[in-house]
Amino acid sequence: MSRPQPLSGFPELLPRQRIVEQQVVEHLGRVFELHGFANIQTRAIEPLDQLLSKGETSKEVYVLRRLQADADGGDAGLGLHFDLTVPFARYVLENSGKLNFPFRRYQIQPCWRGERPQEGRYREFWQADIDVIDQGELPAHYEVEVALVIADALRGLPIPPVRMHVNNRKLSQGFYQGVGIEDTEAALRIIDKLDKIGPDAVAKLLVDEVKASPEQAEACLNLASISASDTSFVGDIRALGVTNDLLEEGLTELAAVVEAANEAAPGFVVADMKIARGLDYYTGTVYETVMEGYESLGSICSGGRYDKLASDGKNTYPGVGLSIGISRILVPLLQAGKLDATREVPTCVLVAVANEDERSNANALAQRLRRRGVPTQVSPSAAKFGKQIKFADKRGIPFVLFANEEGTQIKDIRSGDQETIDVDQWDPPVQDLYARIVTG
Amino acid sequence: MSRPQPLSGFPELLPRQRIVEQQVVEHLGRVFELHGFANIQTRAIEPLDQLLSKGETSKEVYVLRRLQADADGGDAGLGLHFDLTVPFARYVLENSGKLNFPFRRYQIQPCWRGERPQEGRYREFWQADIDVIDQGELPAHYEVEVALVIADALRGLPIPPVRMHVNNRKLSQGFYQGVGIEDTEAALRIIDKLDKIGPDAVAKLLVDEVKASPEQAEACLNLASISASDTSFVGDIRALGVTNDLLEEGLTELAAVVEAANEAAPGFVVADMKIARGLDYYTGTVYETVMEGYESLGSICSGGRYDKLASDGKNTYPGVGLSIGISRILVPLLQAGKLDATREVPTCVLVAVANEDERSNANALAQRLRRRGVPTQVSPSAAKFGKQIKFADKRGIPFVLFANEEGTQIKDIRSGDQETIDVDQWDPPVQDLYARIVTG
Numbered sequence: 001m002s003r004p005q006p007l008s009g010f011p012e013l014l015p016r017q018r019i020v021e022q023q024v025v026e027h028l029g030r031v032f033e034l035h036g037f038a039n040i041q042t043r044a045i046e047p048l049d050q051l052l053s054k055g056e057t058s059k060e061v062y063v064l065r066r067l068q069a070d071a072d073g074g075d076a077g078l079g080l081h082f083d084l085t086v087p088f089a090r091y092v093l094e095n096s097g098k099l100n101f102p103f104r105r106y107q108i109q110p111c112w113r114g115e116r117p118q119e120g121r122y123r124e125f126w127q128a129d130i131d132v133i134d135q136g137e138l139p140a141h142y143e144v145e146v147a148l149v150i151a152d153a154l155r156g157l158p159i160p161p162v163r164m165h166v167n168n169r170k171l172s173q174g175f176y177q178g179v180g181i182e183d184t185e186a187a188l189r190i191i192d193k194l195d196k197i198g199p200d201a202v203a204k205l206l207v208d209e210v211k212a213s214p215e216q217a218e219a220c221l222n223l224a225s226i227s228a229s230d231t232s233f234v235g236d237i238r239a240l241g242v243t244n245d246l247l248e249e250g251l252t253e254l255a256a257v258v259e260a261a262n263e264a265a266p267g268f269v270v271a272d273m274k275i276a277r278g279l280d281y282y283t284g285t286v287y288e289t290v291m292e293g294y295e296s297l298g299s300i301c302s303g304g305r306y307d308k309l310a311s312d313g314k315n316t317y318p319g320v321g322l323s324i325g326i327s328r329i330l331v332p333l334l335q336a337g338k339l340d341a342t343r344e345v346p347t348c349v350l351v352a353v354a355n356e357d358e359r360s361n362a363n364a365l366a367q368r369l370r371r372r373g374v375p376t377q378v379s380p381s382a383a384k385f386g387k388q389i390k391f392a393d394k395r396g397i398p399f400v401l402f403a404n405e406e407g408t409q410i411k412d413i414r415s416g417d418q419e420t421i422d423v424d425q426w427d428p429p430v431q432d433l434y435a436r437i438v439t440g
Numbered sequence: 441m442s443r444p445q446p447l448s449g450f451p452e453l454l455p456r457q458r459i460v461e462q463q464v465v466e467h468l469g470r471v472f473e474l475h476g477f478a479n480i481q482t483r484a485i486e487p488l489d490q491l492l493s494k495g496e497t498s499k500e501v502y503v504l505r506r507l508q509a510d511a512d513g514g515d516a517g518l519g520l521h522f523d524l525t526v527p528f529a530r531y532v533l534e535n536s537g538k539l540n541f542p543f544r545r546y547q548i549q550p551c552w553r554g555e556r557p558q559e560g561r562y563r564e565f566w567q568a569d570i571d572v573i574d575q576g577e578l579p580a581h582y583e584v585e586v587a588l589v590i591a592d593a594l595r596g597l598p599i600p601p602v603r604m605h606v607n608n609r610k611l612s613q614g615f616y617q618g619v620g621i622e623d624t625e626a627a628l629r630i631i632d633k634l635d636k637i638g639p640d641a642v643a644k645l646l647v648d649e650v651k652a653s654p655e656q657a658e659a660c661l662n663l664a665s666i667s668a669s670d671t672s673f674v675g676d677i678r679a680l681g682v683t684n685d686l687l688e689e690g691l692t693e694l695a696a697v698v699e700a701a702n703e704a705a706p707g708f709v710v711a712d713m714k715i716a717r718g719l720d721y722y723t724g725t726v727y728e729t730v731m732e733g734y735e736s737l738g739s740i741c742s743g744g745r746y747d748k749l750a751s752d753g754k755n756t757y758p759g760v761g762l763s764i765g766i767s768r769i770l771v772p773l774l775q776a777g778k779l780d781a782t783r784e785v786p787t788c789v790l791v792a793v794a795n796e797d798e799r800s801n802a803n804a805l806a807q808r809l810r811r812r813g814v815p816t817q818v819s820p821s822a823a824k825f826g827k828q829i830k831f832a833d834k835r836g837i838p839f840v841l842f843a844n845e846e847g848t849q850i851k852d853i854r855s856g857d858q859e860t861i862d863v864d865q866w867d868p869p870v871q872d873l874y875a876r877i878v879t880g
Contacts, residue, residue, distance in 0.1 A: 002754045004490070004534045007518075010483040012531065014538055015627075018480050033786035034810040038819030043450040043564050044550065050444070061507045066500065066554035067492075067519070078447075079507070081844070091452065094444045098454055100784070100834050102820050105455065110484065114506035124483050132557075139820060141799060148803075152810075263800060264807075278447070312443045337767050338840075344540070346473035359581060360703060363588075370474040377476030380542050380579060395539050 009117030010124045016396075017334045019341035019435045021126075024157060024330060025108055028128045031153040032106040037130050039411060040105050042087040044112075046369055048079045050090060060113040084129040084423030085303075087323060089310035092133055093318050101317075102134040102142070105377065108326070120297035120328045128153075129303075131321030133310070138318040140253060143285040143305055150301055150322050151265040152409040154289070158339060159329060159440050161292045162300065164226070165272035166257055168285050169304070171250025172276065175237070179219045183210045185280065191224055192276035213311040224274035225286065231255045233271045257285055283307040291329065341435045343396025346375040348428050349410070350392040352402035353379045364409065365401065368423050374433065376401075378403050389413055398432045447600065449557030450564045451767065456836075457772050457774045459781035461566075464597060464770060465548055468568045472546040473592040477570055480545050482527035486520045490530060494734055500553040520552040524569040525743075525761060529750035532573055533756050542574040542582070542755075548766070560737035560768045568593075569743075571761030573750070578758040580693060583725040583745055584700040589740055590762050591705040593694050594729070598779060598857075599769060601732045603739065605667070605712035606697055608725050609744070610717065611690025612663065615677070618684030619659045623650045625720065631664055632716035664714035670702060671695045673711045695724055723747040731769065781875045783836025786815040786866050789830040789850070790822045792842035793819045805848065808863050814873065816841075827854055838872045 006012070013021055029039065051061050062080040081087045084107045092099065108128045115121055131148055132142045132174070147164060154162050172191070181187050190205045198207075199221050206217040219240065225417040226236045234251050254271055259321045261269035277286045284305030291300050303322035310317040349369055351362045360376045369376040377397075379388045392400050392413055400411045403424070410426060411418040427433075446452070453461055463714045469479065502520040521527045525548045532539065548568045555561055570589055572582045587604060594602050612631070613624040620689055621627050630645045637645075639661050646657040660682065668759050674691050694711055701709035717726045724745030731740050743762035750757040772780045792803045802818045809816040817837075818826045825842070830839050832853055838849045841863070850866060851858040867873075 002535075004487075004530050006534065007483065007485070007487075012483060013480070015478040015480055018478070021481075022479055034813070034814055034815050036785055038458070038785045040453070040455055041461075043452060044552075045447070045450060045564065047444075047447075062504045063507050064502045064504060064520070066552065067503050068500070080504070090444050094446065096443075104785075104817070112484075124485065134820075141796075145803075145818075169496070208518060211451065214619070232844055261802065264803060265668040345476055345478045345544075347476035354872060356581075360700065362787035363585075363704060373474070375474050375476055377544070378585075380574075 002277050009122050010019070011113070011122055011331045013334065014344075016304045016341040016344035016435075017339075019344070019346075020334060020339045020437050021326070022105035022329055023437055024124075024326065025128070026048070026242065027107065027156055028324065028326075029106065031156060032128075032130055032149065034391060035104075035149045035152070037104045037106040037149070040088075040091065040107055041109060042081070042084070042091050042107065044080055044110075045078050046081050046087055046090065049254050050086060051079050051082065060115050062112050062114055075144045082113045083111055084109060084127055084323065085131070085306075085309070088129070088131055088133075088321075089317070089319075093310050093312050096135070096312065096315065097318070097366065102132050102138070104130070104132045106130045119332055120294075120325075122327055124326035125325065128324040128326055129321055131319050133317050133319035135315050135317055138305070138307075138320065140256065140284075141260075142320050143253070144257050146303070146320055146322050147257065147261050147269060147287060148264050150289070150324070151268040153324070155265075155268075157329075158437050159333065160294060162289050163267075163302070164269045164287055164293070166251040166254065166269055166285055166287050167271065167273055167275035167277050168254040168257075168277075169282050170246050170284060171237075171254055172273065174247030174250050175240075175242055175243040176220060178247055179216050180214055181210055181216055186210045187212070187220060188276045189278060191220060191274060192278050194224055194274050215279060227270055227272040227274070229270045231271075232260055233258075233273070237273070253284060262339045277302065277304055279304075281306040281309045285320065294332065295436070297328055297332060300325050334361065337440055340438050340440060342438055343398075343435045345377075345397060346435060347377045347397045348374050348433055349376045349399045349401050350388065350397045351376060351378045351390045352400055353382045354402070354404075355382045358382075358403075361403065365403065365423055369401075372424070372427075374428060396435075399428060447616075449555070449562050449627050451562055451771045453774065454784075456781045456784035456875075457701075457779075459784070459786075460771055460774060460779045460877050461766070463877055465566075465568070467596055467764065468593050468764065468766075469546065469548065470541050472568075472570055472589065475544075475589045475592070477544045477546040477589070480528075480531065480547055481523070481549060482531050482547065484520055484549070485518050486521050486527055486530065488517045488845070490526060491519045491522065500555050502552050521626065522553045523551055524549060524567055525571070525749070526747075528569070528571055528573075528761075529757070529759075531750050533750050536575070536752065536755065538758070540570050542578070544570070544572045546570045559772055560734075562767055562771070565765065565767035568764040568766055569726070569761055571759050573757050573759035574756055575755050578745070578747075578760065580696065580701075580724075582760050583693070584697050586594055586743070586760055586762050587701050587727060588698065588710060589703050590729070590764070591701070591708040593863060594741065594765070595705075597769075598877050599731060599773065600734060602729050603707075604727055604729045604741070605715050606694065606701075606709055606725055606727050607711065607713055607715035608690040608694040608697075609716075609722050610686050611677075611694055611723060612689050612713065613647055613687070614684040614686030615663050615680075617681055618661065618682035619656050621650055621652055621656055622658070626650045627652070627660060628716045629718060631660060631714060632718050634664055634714050639722055649741070667710055667712040667714070669707065669710045671698055671711075673698075674714070717742065717744055721746040721749045727758065734772065737772060764767060777880055778878060780878050782878055783838075784874045785817075785835045785837060786875060787817045787835065787837045788814050788873055789816045789839045789841050790828065790837045791816060791818045792825060792828045792840055793822045794842070794844075795822045798822075798843075801843065805843065805863055809841075812864070812867075814868060836875075839868060
């Protein structure tokens with residue numbers, strides 16, 4: 001085997017980078033559980049027909065076959081999931097008789113899309129999703145709650161400040177109806193491109209593809225230009241002079257989300273009428289989140305309310321959820337050296353070995369520290385003491401323990417301080433017990 | 441969408457089962473980190489040529505293609521990994537300049553094999569691997585250490601007693617050489633089938649496929665019948681009267697493993713000469729682990745020493761590792777109801793809502809409990825109090841909090857006990873804070 005090359009679009013982390021990712025993932029899981037979300041994991045693989053029926057990403061699906069599949073392809077029809085929402089909806093339908101509704105779950109897993117790789121966009125990427133799904137009706141207060149859970153989760157991370165931009169599909173689609181546009185879903189998909197292609201190209205697409213008049217296109221762009229960190233957007237939209245029942249519903253719902261979010265997490269949410277989301281299945285509030293200084297990554301946490309994603313004919317299961325792009329946030333920050341760990345191993349103490357005959361004594365000492373929760377490993381060889389210190393130093397292990405005629409001694413290899421200890425009593429300083437994230 | 445059906449071989453867990461799996465995985469990670477193993481994750485996808493060059497599972501690999509791949513198949517040549525050892529060896533080679541050796545890592549991820557599903561054998565399954573890999577030479581004491589880490593990890597789990605069966609490839613291959621068999625690797629692969637097909641069929645295969653005489657086949661079976669929980673196996677093997685240098689090396693190494701393991705984890709390891717392992721790359725100690733009462737599942741934790749798996753031409757990276765079959769252990773125990781959780785949600789406290797106008801007060805109360813580490817959710821609706829209690833009861837949430845004119849009251853819905861509390865002071869009993877695993 002010659003030295004293998006990385007696969008473009010499949011980022012992998014070095015051990016010290018992985019410590020950062022691990023702690024981020026643990027933090028997210030802890031916050032979600034504090035809010036009563038239960039964890040599930042779904043299989044990586046879904047029937048292709050499910051994957052292909054859900055929105056614009058279908059063309060990027062990875063299809064599977066067994067190497068030794070029958071020639072008749074009896075094994076075909078499976079692919080890797082491209083998000084966690086579609087598998088979750090399938091899981092809910094499959095297990096609806098065994099779940100209690102409203103069902104709150106979080107899910108942290110990789111997804112796969114065969115996209116052209118670029119910064120923040122990978123072929124294999126990790127997402128952390130929360131959703132609340134109900135049977136029949138889903139109360140609107142969940143559209144506020146999921147945003148607040150995300151505020152709690154993201155604000156505890158060592159990343160640049162983030163802001164969530166919210167809109168409501170009813171508001172936009174009602175407005176488009178109000179100005180006389182028929183294919184409001186197509187109009188939404190075009191408005192979704194605004195940041196990428198600019199207002200002129202959007203206006204042209206609206207005219208060309210949804211047969212909007214130049215005046216209608218301008219009205220759509222006027223709406224998209226409105227944003228506010230409070231409910232003042234309601235007046236701004238009313239001033240555009242469009243009336244429509246669906247628009248009114250959307251205005252009321254969005255105002256409620258902005259108001260409640262401002263009360264609980266001031267400054268986190270901003271109403272932004274250009275947010276549309278590319279996926280067809282959203283029907284109410286939609287969310288996108290931008291990280292300050294990293295706007296070019298696009299949204300690092302997106303989602304929305306979906307009323308019709310899951311239905312088994314007898315019941316429908318409306319839901320609302322948000323998805324944090326763990327890889328999209330972390331891989332660029334790690335690659336730029338903005339995030340690092342204090343060491344590359346979990347180990348807090350290295351037990352030195354004076355000669356190989358004493359290895360089992362060293363193992364026993366190490367085990368006593370582990371019983372008390374101190375991550376400990378034993379030196380790989382009975383090399384000179386200086387070499388064993390160097391071994392610890394290279395990995396960032398802060399302490400070396402050794403037994404000699406004077407008893408058991410611990411050395412802080414950063415300061416050189418050394419003291420005689422009782423291994424059943426000694427505790428490392430709290431900040432040294434585990435590796436920590438450092439920002440740079 | 442009609443109700444979807446499960447995919448055979450792709451087990452998924454209900455929320456309360458997933459709590460069990462989560463706690464098992466957390467326990468394993470905690471033990472591995474206490475022993476100084478760093479976590480890594482590798483991509484799910486490897487180049488097909490890598491996957492197909494490593495042993496007998498190659499025929500069960502899932503091959504990938506992008507749905508919209510070019511007609512020339514420029515995208516081809518990728519597959520899902522079938523274990524975590526092959527990706528780990530590739531990761532080590534790819535990053536060898538950035539890693540410090542010996543490198544101790546653990547990895548907990550799903551793997552995929554297109555096998556016929558049966559109990560304990562799935563098409564998607566989770567494994568937890570530990571390995572120590574070095575550059576150039578790997579000291580033999582790691583062959584003891586990885587077994588002891590696994591002893592620590594498995595003994596802390598709420599599963600039936602387990603026992604690790606160890607052998608050494610040098611011992612078996614040296615013995616086969618000593619009796620005059622040439623293709624010792626083929627002989628090993630045949631002996632590996634002993635439990636499945638029995639001694640007569642094994643003898644026949646040895647005669648037919650490696651051209652053993654009936655006497656040579658009998659000698660191999662005699663060796664395979666030897667096992668001992670101490671080093672008495674050395675005398676038993678010597679009594680067979682075969683002499684060979686490689687055999688002697690193997691005897692010495694295996695005796696050292698058994699002796700050291702017996703000292704540190706009495707009763708965990710048994711020397712068992714019929715253990716061979718199917719994979720070609722093992723070169724020293726090999727391990728299999730059986731769970732009492734679940735022998736039919738086969739080995740729930742296997743591995744071995746491999747000297748030649750990873751080499752970049754300039755350096756070789758010998759290693760030793762073990763892999764715990766998380767799905768193989770847990771799915772049968774969960775499906776049989778032997779393991780369960782005390783509740784199906786992380787939630788410890790449900791905050792009741794008297795009417796919708798008070799939802800934001802309820803949210804604020806909940807947030808104060810969360811700040812103190814108590815998993816809390818707010819009632820989905822301002823239903824009658826009895827209905828809110830029932831909501832908690834159905835999910836196993838032990839406490840309901842409500843605010844009235846007398847202050848903030850907490851009710852233990854199991855006992856009915858109710859008391860006025862200060863939410864900034866109150867702590868639930870330790871055993872109620874998180875869901876716990878119960879065995880049945």
